[in-house]
Amino acid sequence: MLRASPIIGNAPAMDDIQPIILTAVERAPQWVRHDLASPEATIRTRAEEAMAAIIAQALRDAEGSGV
Numbered sequence: 001m002l003r004a005s006p007i008i009g010n011a012p013a014m015d016d017i018q019p020i021i022l023t024a025v026e027r028a029p030q031w032v033r034h035d036l037a038s039p040e041a042t043i044r045t046r047a048e049e050a051m052a053a054i055i056a057q058a059l060r061d062a063e064g065s066g067v
Helices: 014-026 030-036 041-065
Strands: none
């Protein structure tokens, strides 16, 4: 289960969420990885939004599974 952070109340402790985020980033589709480095702002923004959604879902899944 995610522990509460003593610094930010009920937010999960960094030690708990960092591996979850790392796994989400490692599993990101190649197009997201590629587009994050794009010089075009619209393409990069799309990739950033997709990566944020991937990370948010990974955190929700971890919270629901009691990690």
